[in-house]
């Protein structure tokens with residue numbers, strides 16, 4: 001009965017959205033109303049959800065990347081997001097490749113203007129000009145241009161700490177005072193900083209000692225980012241502690257740490273930072289298998305305790321895979337369905353990212369917690385989404 005009502009009234013909201021919401025970043029007010037209704041029928045404190053119910057409920061993937069998407073593939077891709085009732089926050093990234101970053105920015109602007117209720121975006125800034133007298137002015141100009149086109153966050157990447165160097169050869173770290181004016185601007189504009197700083201702890205271990213297959217695969221393919229092979233690159237704790245110092249220096253800036261804030265290996269270590277830095281939250285992008293590697297009850301209790309600070313995210317990419325958009329969509333389906341099962345049910349799930357034989361039991365989180373991590377927290381930590 002309730003479901004029929006939703007189906008009947010949804011087209012009315014859509015029409016209203018076209019009139020009222022066009023050009024407004026993120027969901028229009030009508031979109032919010034129908035979204036609230038979809039969750040409210042399920043939000044009895046403590047009750048669970050089925051995979052189908054979670055799939056139907058409005059969600060946000062707070063860590064995704066549109067790298068490329070041909071215009072003729074757009075509708076197919078967006079229809080897939082509609083099917084999952086999920087919106088993407090696409091994080092434009094890698095300032096040391098300015099040409100590629102500009103392409104991502106143009107694509108994000110185009111998709112956000114065409115599908116404002118499905119695509120939000122984070123901008124970034126050029127680092128090829130690092131050290132030139134105007135770099136900071138140019139960085140702020142790029143961010144300001146992004147705001148005009150609806151950007152609601154700024155992404156910084158692990159090139160701070162691991163790639164970008166000063167002429168003397170020392171790595172530029174994320175707490176570098178030369179970044180302060182940019183961070184001050186981000187804070188003054190009410191934007192969020194999405195910060196991928198450091199790498200998983202396994203990055204500084206030999207491949208054969210890594211605890212999961214995903215890390216072994218990644219560092220075999222990307223030896224340039226494998227800290228273990230590059231002793232000149234600052235180590236794991238230096239990355240984490242430098243990021244912590246950046247948080248201390250900018251307590252007023254909202255920061256969402258990508259990839260569980262590079263503390264993917266231990267929810268207790270992550271909890272310490274969430275306790276210490278109230279303006280810090282984390283997305284789960286490409287690190288859900290690290291939660292799955294840890295003890296189930298401990299992870300479940302952690303998620304329930306920090307239910308306001310954790311954002312669902314995947315690091316899914318459109319336009320990168322060898323199989324084209326069909327391959328991207330196939331991976332998207334597989335990833336989302338597996339994640340719905342892990343968070344919502346207590347079914348056994350195969351986790352190939354850990355190993356070929358790894359199985360874990362789902363967390364069966366209550367609906368009110370699922371609503372926060374899949375939806376409400378992204379809206380709170382990325383205002384305007």
Ligand SMILES: [Zn+2]
Pocket residue numbers: 063064065091285315
């Ligand atoms: Zn990413």
